[in-house]
Amino acid sequence: MAQAKSQFGYRRHPDQDRPGQDPAEHAVVVVGAGPVGLSLAIDLAQRGQRVVLLDDADRIGEGSRAICFSKRSLEYWDRLGVADRMVAKGVVWSVGRIFHGESQLYQFNLLPEDGHKRPAFINLQQYYAEAYLVDRIGDLPDIDLRWRNKVTALEQRNDSVALTIETPEGAYRLHAQYVIACDGARSSLRQMVGAEFAGQVFEDQFLIADVKMTAEFPTERWFWFDPPFHAGRSALLHRQPDDVWRIDLQLNRYADPVVEKKPENVRPRIARMLGHDKFEFEWISLYKFQCRRMDRFIHGRVIFAGDSAHQVSPFGARGANSGLEDAENLSWKLDRVLRGASPASLLESYHAERSMAADENIRESTRSTDFMAPNSHQEARLRKAVLSLAKETEFGKRMVNGGRLSVPCSYESPLSSPDADAWRGGPSPGCSMLDAPVAEQAYLTDAFRKGGTDFALLSFSNGAVIDPPDGVKDIRIGGEGGLADPSGLVAKRYDAEPGTAYLLRPDGYVAARFRNPTREAIAAALSRAQGLN
Amino acid sequence: MPLSTSSNFARPDDAFRAVVEAHRGLTDEQSADFDAALVLILANHIGDIDVLREAIGLAKRRMIDGQQQQQQQ
Numbered sequence: 310m311a312q313a314k315s316q317f318g319y320r321r322h323p324d325q326d327r328p329g330q331d332p333a334e335h336a337v338v339v340v341g342a343g344p345v346g347l348s349l350a351i352d353l354a355q356r357g358q359r360v361v362l363l364d365d366a367d368r369i370g371e372g373s374r375a376i377c378f379s380k381r382s383l384e385y386w387d388r389l390g391v392a393d394r395m396v397a398k399g400v401v402w403s404v405g406r407i408f409h410g411e412s413q414l415y416q417f418n419l420l421p422e423d424g425h426k427r428p429a430f431i432n433l434q435q436y437y438a439e440a441y442l443v444d445r446i447g448d449l450p451d452i453d454l455r456w457r458n459k460v461t462a463l464e465q466r467n468d469s470v471a472l473t474i475e476t477p478e479g480a481y482r483l484h485a486q487y488v489i490a491c492d493g494a495r496s497s498l499r500q501m502v503g504a505e506f507a508g509q510v511f512e513d514q515f516l517i518a519d520v521k522m523t524a525e526f527p528t529e530r531w532f533w534f535d536p537p538f539h540a541g542r543s544a545l546l547h548r549q550p551d552d553v554w555r556i557d558l559q560l561n562r563y564a565d566p567v568v569e570k571k572p573e574n575v576r577p578r579i580a581r582m583l584g585h586d587k588f589e590f591e592w593i594s595l596y597k598f599q600c601r602r603m604d605r606f607i608h609g610r611v612i613f614a615g616d617s618a619h620q621v622s623p624f625g626a627r628g629a630n631s632g633l634e635d636a637e638n639l640s641w642k643l644d645r646v647l648r649g650a651s652p653a654s655l656l657e658s659y660h661a662e663r664s665m666a667a668d669e670n671i672r673e674s675t676r677s678t679d680f681m682a683p684n685s686h687q688e689a690r691l692r693k694a695v696l697s698l699a700k701e702t703e704f705g706k707r708m709v710n711g712g713r714l715s716v717p718c719s720y721e722s723p724l725s726s727p728d729a730d731a732w733r734g735g736p737s738p739g740c741s742m743l744d745a746p747v748a749e750q751a752y753l754t755d756a757f758r759k760g761g762t763d764f765a766l767l768s769f770s771n772g773a774v775i776d777p778p779d780g781v782k783d784i785r786i787g788g789e790g791g792l793a794d795p796s797g798l799v800a801k802r803y804d805a806e807p808g809t810a811y812l813l814r815p816d817g818y819v820a821a822r823f824r825n826p827t828r829e830a831i832a833a834a835l836s837r838a839q840g841l842n
Numbered sequence: 843m844p845l846s847t848s849s850n851f852a853r854p855d856d857a858f859r860a861v862v863e864a865h866r867g868l869t870d871e872q873s874a875d876f877d878a879a880l881v882l883i884l885a886n887h888i889g890d891i892d893v894l895r896e897a898i899g900l901a902k903r904r905m906i907d908g909q910q911q912q913q914q915q
Binding site: 690691693695697698702704708 | 882883886
C-alpha cells in the first residue's frame with residue numbers, strides 16, 4: 310500500500326554552525342514543502358527573492374490526497390514553469406455526472422467553450438504535483454530547501470521573527486523578515502502564534518480508497534446519491550493517472566474508523582460498487598471534515614497560507630486550489646514589500662482578499678456537505694424533494710449539490726478601482742483574467758506570462774497607442790505589432806471596443822478597466838493596486 | 843420587487859382549498875414531503891432571492907409570535 314514516492318536527504322547547512330546569539334538572517338522563510346509552500350517559494354524566487362524552505366519530513370507521497378487541480382491552478386503553474394508536465398501526466402476532465410439510485414439525474418460540463426489554454430481540471434496525485442515542483446526548485450538556486458528541519462519555537466521581534474529549528478543534528482536558530490506558514494491543517498506555527506482555528510465539524514465519516522485497476526469508465530466525475538451498491542449514502546468515483554481510481558464513500562457517523570479502514574472490510578464495499586474485485590488498494594483513509602478558518606491570516610510577521618489558514622471539506626476541490634490561489638496572491642505583494650516598492654500595508658490586502666475567498670469556499674463546501682449529509686429529518690426531506698424534482702425539472706437538477714467545483718473568487722478589494730465606464734460583460738475589477746486565443750496554439754495567458762509577471766496593460770488598439778506606465782507590461786491586441794484575435798474571443802470575453810484597456814495585477818486579477826483611458830487614470834489605478842495610496 | 847402581501851387571487855378560497863385538498867388522504871409524513879416539494883417549486887417560480895427571504899422572514903415571525911402566545915397562556 311502507501312509508499313513514499315520520493316525520498317530526499319537531510320543535509321547540514323552552514324547556518325547550523327553559527328553561534329546561537331548570532332543566527333543567520335533571511336528575508337523569507339517558508340515553512341512546509343507541500344503544494345502551497347513549494348509554489349510560493351518558486352514564485353518568490355522567480356521574482357528575485359531568496360527563500361529558505363523548511364520541511365519537517367524528508368519524503369513526499371504517502372497517499373494521493375489532493376487530486377483535482379483547477380484551470381486557475383494550472384494557469385498559475387504555467388507561470389511557475391511546471392504546468393506542461395502536470396497536464397502531460399494528469400487526467401484531463403471537464404464532465405461530471407450525478408446519479409440518484411440507478412438513474413442519471415444530469416451531467417454538467419465545467420468548461421463547455423473552446424479557446425482556453427488549460428482544461429477545467431486535471432486529476433493528478435498530490436505526490437506527482439509535489440515531485441514536479443521539487444524538480445523545478447532544482448533549477449532555482451535562490452531556493453534553499455531544507456528537509457527534516459522542524460520549527461519548534463517562534464518569537465516575534467520588532468523587525469524579524471526568530472525561529473528555532475530542530476534537525477537530526479540538533480537545533481539551530483534563524484532570523485527572518487517574514488515567515489510564511491504553509492504547514493497544513495495541523496499547523497504547528499498556528500499554535501505557536503496562539504491563533505484559534507474554530508469552525509464547524511461534520512459528524513459524518515467518509516472513506517477514501519484509491520484503487521488500482523484497469524476499467525472502462527469514462528474520464529468523468531461520477532457522483533451518486535443513494536446508489537444501489539451503497540444504499541442510503543453517497544459515493545464518488547474519479548479517475549487518476551496510472552490506472553488509479555479515487556473512490557469516496559460516505560459512512561455513518563458512528564462507524565468505527567479502525568474497523569472500517571481494514572482492507573478486508575473496505576474490499577467488499579468497493580467490489581459491490583465496481584461489480585468485481587480485480588483491484589488493488591493504493592491508499593485507504595477515513596476522515597471527518599471540518600470547515601474553519603483563522604480569524605486573521607497575518608500575525609505580525611508570520612503569514613498563513615493554504616490549509617494552515619483555512620480548511621474545507623473535499624467536495625469541490627477547494628483545498629489545494631485555494632491554497633495555490635493564496636500563494637499567487639501573496640507572492641507578488643510580499644516581493645514588492647521586501648523590495649521596498651510598496652508599504653507593508655499592502656500585505657493587509659492579502660488577508661482581506663484571501664479571507665473573503667476562504668469564506669466563500671467554506672460556504673460552498675458546507676452547503677455541499679449539508680446536502681450530502683442532511684442534519685435533520687426536515688433537511689433530509691427537502692433533499693428528497695430536490696432529488697425527485699430533478700428527474701423532471703431543470704431547476705431541480707440545478708439544486709442538486711454533489712459538490713460545486715472550485716472557480717476563482719471575485720475580490721471586493723481595496724486594490725480595485727471601480728468601473729467609471731459602461732460595461733456589458735468582461736471581468737470586472739477584482740475578477741480573474743479570462744483566457745482566449747491570440748494565435749494558433751498561443752493564448753492570452755501566455756502573453757501575460759512572458760517576460761515575467763508584473764502588472765500588465767491589456768489594450769485593444771484604436772490606432773492611437775496607449776503607453777503603459779513604467780514597469781507595466783504592454784499586451785496590445787490589434788494594431789501595428791499587436792497580437793491577433795483570430796477567433797474574436799479576446800474582444801468578446803473582455804467586452805472590448807477599440808480603446809478598451811484592462812490593468813492586470815501580477816496574479817492575473819483585474820485591477821481596473823477603462824474605455825479610452827488617460828495616462829493619469831491608468832497611473833492612479835496602478836498606484837492604488839500597488840497599495841501606494 | 844418586495845414581497846406582495848395584498849390579496850392576489852380573485853378567489854382566495856379556491857387557492858386555499860386547492861392546497862388543503864392536495865393534503866387530503868396523506869399521512870403527516872407524506873404531507874410534509876409534499877409541502878417540501880411544493881415550497882421548492884413555488885420558490886423557484888418566484889425566482890427572486892430577496893422575495894424568498896422576505897417570505898421566510900414573515901413565516902418565521904409568525905412562528906415566534908405563536909410561541910410567545912403559547913408561553914403567555
